[in-house]
Amino acid sequence: MVAVFVLAVLQLSAMPQLIPGSVTPDLLVILVVTIALTRGAEAAALTGFAAGVLLDAMLVGRLGLTSLLYMAAGLWVAYRVEPSDSVVVSPLSPMPRPAVQLLYVVVATSIVQVGLAAAHVLLGDGYPVSFELVNVIIPTIVETAVLALVLLPVLRRLFPYRTRADGYPIAA
Amino acid sequence: MLIGKNRHLRRRAVIGLLLAASLTLLTLSFRQGSEGAIGAIQRGALAITAPFSSATTRVTKPFVDAWNWTSGLVDARSENAKLKNELEIANAANQTLQQVQSELAQDNLLLHFTQNSQIAAQYPFVGATVTRQVPNAYSQTITINVGSGGGVAVGDPVVAPAGSSNLFAGLVGRVTTVTANASSVELILDPDTAVSARVQGGTVRGVAVPNPGNPGVLDLQMVPQAEQVKPNQVVVTAGLQPNRQGLQALLPAGIPIGLVTSVSQSDLNDVFKGIEVTPFVDFGSLDRVLVLKVVKTP
Numbered sequence: 001m002v003a004v005f006v007l008a009v010l011q012l013s014a015m016p017q018l019i020p021g022s023v024t025p026d027l028l029v030i031l032v033v034t035i036a037l038t039r040g041a042e043a044a045a046l047t048g049f050a051a052g053v054l055l056d057a058m059l060v061g062r063l064g065l066t067s068l069l070y071m072a073a074g075l076w077v078a079y080r081v082e083p084s085d086s087v088v089v090s091p092l093s094p095m096p097r098p099a100v101q102l103l104y105v106v107v108a109t110s111i112v113q114v115g116l117a118a119a120h121v122l123l124g125d126g127y128p129v130s131f132e133l134v135n136v137i138i139p140t141i142v143e144t145a146v147l148a149l150v151l152l153p154v155l156r157r158l159f160p161y162r163t164r165a166d167g168y169p170i171a172a
Numbered sequence: 173m174l175i176g177k178n179r180h181l182r183r184r185a186v187i188g189l190l191l192a193a194s195l196t197l198l199t200l201s202f203r204q205g206s207e208g209a210i211g212a213i214q215r216g217a218l219a220i221t222a223p224f225s226s227a228t229t230r231v232t233k234p235f236v237d238a239w240n241w242t243s244g245l246v247d248a249r250s251e252n253a254k255l256k257n258e259l260e261i262a263n264a265a266n267q268t269l270q271q272v273q274s275e276l277a278q279d280n281l282l283l284h285f286t287q288n289s290q291i292a293a294q295y296p297f298v299g300a301t302v303t304r305q306v307p308n309a310y311s312q313t314i315t316i317n318v319g320s321g322g323g324v325a326v327g328d329p330v331v332a333p334a335g336s337s338n339l340f341a342g343l344v345g346r347v348t349t350v351t352a353n354a355s356s357v358e359l360i361l362d363p364d365t366a367v368s369a370r371v372q373g374g375t376v377r378g379v380a381v382p383n384p385g386n387p388g389v390l391d392l393q394m395v396p397q398a399e400q401v402k403p404n405q406v407v408v409t410a411g412l413q414p415n416r417q418g419l420q421a422l423l424p425a426g427i428p429i430g431l432v433t434s435v436s437q438s439d440l441n442d443v444f445k446g447i448e449v450t451p452f453v454d455f456g457s458l459d460r461v462l463v464l465k466v467v468k469t470p
Contacts, residue, residue: 005221005224008221009221009224009225009228010228012221012225013224013225013226013228013229013232014228014229014231014232017229017232017233017236018232018235018236041183041187042182042183042186042187045186045187045190046186046190048190049190049193049194052194053197053213054217054221056201056214057213057214057216057217057218058217058218058221060214060218062198062201062202063197063198063200063201063210063213063214064193064194064195064196064197064198064199064200064201065198065201067190067193067194067197068191068194068195068198071187071190071191071194075187
């Protein structure tokens, strides 16, 4: 929860100053992906929920919308990496390769950004889809992916992979 | 298996609970807006995070300012270099334009001379450009890019634009050497040159020779003390050009030479007046000239 709080503050206070342009990278989605990779689906859902609520509250937006999207992104990543019941997991290399982790960040960011854009368009308070795609969605995905190159290893160190005897990650 | 089932159930319960919480918050958010419990949550979150946001901004601001200052400096330097380059290009273009304008002005003066001067009406003429100018204390000659191929012959007078005169052109000198496509012109400032001259609008005659102590100025010699000459009178060719070897070459009368700038009569025993004449032509910037084809070529 401390990480959620710190990253939310950084995302809304520091990033707009440090990153030029009208969009900022999504630090919280990187955290959610990291938690999904290292701690499993429940922890990812809980982190996504908390991150979304905090972000929406700080932005005085519609509470719950971002939570749903962060949870969806976290659960998608968690189910992708989680071993099935019939698979014997090797304790030596349980984590996907860094490039795959980065790909998860890109997909998770896409889920969140497309979901937000779709919700705004459906609610009638968004910009045209083409504008959102060119000026918000793609730049956010790119910036988040670039920042994930630095932030992912740091967060993986903060939240190391821990498993139980049956191979499933231990939730935070 | 039992552990796995319990885990699945717990996971579903947790995720279901979180989903339900999210949807509840979303519904309440739509219903209440910024009022009620939702508003309280938002205000609470803002109140809690505001000091941290403020601290973060304070921490990052120096770095942002430093970055902006550095990038601004780099931008300013590159812009400075770009502007300097543009200035050089503009200066070069400006110089070219000024040169073209100057040439046009000179051509215009020569055109006026050919249209208004009786001399130009009497003789055919050909335009030329000065390709070489070697002015020094011993020899005042120029080379022009027209020679016998253009009908130029030795002895032909050469005139150049005279912007300061309403006569449009003034005498430069006389052709001394001719090749097929170039000619050498001895200037009237050459120490070996003497031009038979007269004051326009009168009967005063004399010989215009370079002033040895004042380069660029002519002395109108051999004018008797009794003659009346005043400053600002125009001096033109008289028609005959005696040279030091005793030969005489024809030079048409009426070609403007210059203006009388001073008349002195200091010594009563002196037979002649001291008259200084400033040529109309600026010999320091000769470019376009006109050769009057006075001498008939076979």
